[in-house]
Amino acid sequence: MDDNTTEPGDLQCNRREFICSAAVAGAGLMITVPGWAQEQTEVPDKAEELAVGIIGPGSQGKFLLTKALKIPGIRFVAACDVWPYHREITAKLLKKYDQLVNTYEDYREMLDQEKHLDAVIVATPDWVHAEHTNACLRAGKHVYCEKEMSNTIAGARSMVETARETGKLLQIGHQRRSNPRYWHALTLIEKDKILGRVTHAFGQWNRPQLYELGWPQGREVDPETLKRHGYENMDQFRNWRWYRKYSGGPLADLGSHQIDVFNWFLKTTPKAVIGSGGLDYYTEQEGRDWYDNVMTIYEYDTKAGPVRCFYQILNTTSNGGFFETFMGDEGTLVVSEDSRKGYFFREQQAKKREWEDEAEKIETMDRDAIELKIGETLTPEGQKTPEAQRMLELAAKPPHQLHLESFFDAIRNGTPLSCPSELAFEVCVSVLRANEAIDAGDRVEFQPDEFKA
Secondary structure, eight states, X not given: XXXXXXXXXXXXXXXXXXXXXXXXXXXXXXXXXXXXXXXXXXXXXXXXXXXXXXXXOSHHHHHHHHHHTTSTTEEEEEEEOSOHHXXXXXXXXXXXXXXXXXXXXXXXXXXXXXXXXXXXXXXXXXXXXXXXXXXXXXXXXXXXXXXXXXXXXXXXXXXXXXXXXXXXXXXXXXXXXGOHHXXXXXXXXXXXXXXXXXXXXXXXXXXXXXXXXXXXXXXXXXHHHHHHTTOSSHHHHHXXXXXXXXXXXXXXXXXXXXXXXXXXXXXXXXXXXXXXXXXXXXXXSTTOOSOSEEEEEEEEEETTEEEEEEEEEESSOOTTOEEEEEEESSEEEEEOSSTTOEEEEEOTTSOOOTTTTTSOEEEETTXXXXXXXXXXXXXXXXXXXXXXXXXXXXXXXXHHHXXXXXXXXXXXXXXXXXXXXXXXXXXXXXXXXXXXXXXXXXXXXXXXXXXXX
């Protein structure tokens, strides 16, 4: 990743961000809130509303839709889905918000009929992201597309190229890039140097045994429609993440979020990856062909030296949940989208900082750790700064909402996207080529040109 990549704001905060005692005195550095997150003082009138459509209002699409509804000036006017059941549910939901939508089975008909659309949210299965996104971009619409960009590198590359050719905005759903907790953690690592030299990283996403997604009895998609849209049966349609034809597997579904954090924080792309995985638990499930567990080691060459990053996904246990850990010769930082997880502890041989005695401690792994907090920067008089308070308010918002705000603010005001397609393409290459390493039981080396689209 280019160190000169434009980021969505330079969140300048200081070490006192860890301190949670309001009695602590000291001058706090200013926190610059990203432009897309500035407080709106007025609700846009109808003339300023953005007309938005959605393709794929299933579980994730509906989740994004509900977060977008919290953003002023957003009006949904069209919804497209293969499944009539989804179309009905979406229309009923939006009607409660006084937003009446036209519904479509075919996205091409939606684009043909809804020429006034400003933007489209694409939340369909990975294998059709490129088809849907490219069509929307070419129709003159800005696009917010869920990750993974595609289950093929060629598909992902085509999306970058189409966005570039059309001049339309394309935001990819790596929402950690809009999360104040991650900007805060990155500032502590880069500017405060709390870890010293970063040498290793670890990430995981463990979740319990998952049963197959079902559907309401009698509400199945008819076989002819399923076949027309590329599915053999309702199981493939509902449980598409388990099939190679439709998804990039667990590394794309879950891991891309956290491997994106590796790339982002280390400010480079990996040079190599090795991995192991298998369909070890769900072996009785006929037809499933993606592994249910995976363990990988990514190798990075950073300006400070080599870094090895271990990453795992387990689909049979929720032990530990999901988080990322960055380790250096002076300390360790744990961060997660789960706001209950976040702390720093110093290596015993590292120089003790003046603020540590004042910081509230928690005990973890038989060591004192300082809890990761934001919004606690103080003025010399011991008062919270307006900037810190604003950051605290931002952190209270759902990360997906902040990421959507980044997208819509870029449309309105030309502010930088927090995850443009070029950055997401780097992640797509990182995870899809790791699948190759696992399949081959071999080490895959990356070439720098692979990450350029």
